[in-house]
Amino acid sequence: MFIIFIFCSLINLVDWLQNHLIPCPFKALTGIDCPGCGFQRSFIALIQGDLSKSWSLYPPTIPLLFLFISTALLYKFQFRQRSFIFQTLVILVGNFVMICYLKKMFF
Numbered sequence: 001m002f003i004i005f006i007f008c009s010l011i012n013l014v015d016w017l018q019n020h021l022i023p024c025p026f027k028a029l030t031g032i033d034c035p036g037c038g039f040q041r042s043f044i045a046l047i048q049g050d051l052s053k054s055w056s057l058y059p060p061t062i063p064l065l066f067l068f069i070s071t072a073l074l075y076k077f078q079f080r081q082r083s084f085i086f087q088t089l090v091i092l093v094g095n096f097v098m099i100c101y102l103k104k105m106f107f
Contacts, residue, residue: 010047017044035101039064060097067093 026034038058045054067089074082
C-alpha cells in the first residue's frame with residue numbers, strides 16, 4: 001500500500017511541476033535562451049526516469065545536481081580541502097554549462 005502511495009504522489013508531483021514551470025525572464029526580455037533554459041523540463045524527465053530525454057533537453061542537469069548535492073555535503077562535513085574541492089567542481093560544471101550553451105547557440 002505504501003508503494004502505491006509513493007507512486008501516486010510522484011505522479012501528482014510530476015503533473016504539478018509540469019503545470020507550474022517558471023518562465024525564463026532572460027528569454028522573455030531578449031528572446032534568446034539563457035544558459036539555464038531547459039533545466040526544469042530536464043529535471044522533470046529525470047524524475048520520471050527518462051535519462052536520455054533529460055540529457056537531450058539539457059545536458060548539464062546531472063552535473064548541476066551533483067554540484068548541489070556535493071556542496072551540501074562539503075558544508076555539512078569537515079574536509080581539509082573543502083574550498084579547493086568546491087572551487088574545482090564549480091569551475092568544471094560551469095565550463096560544462098557554458099560549452100553546452102555555446103554548442104546550442106551556434107551549432
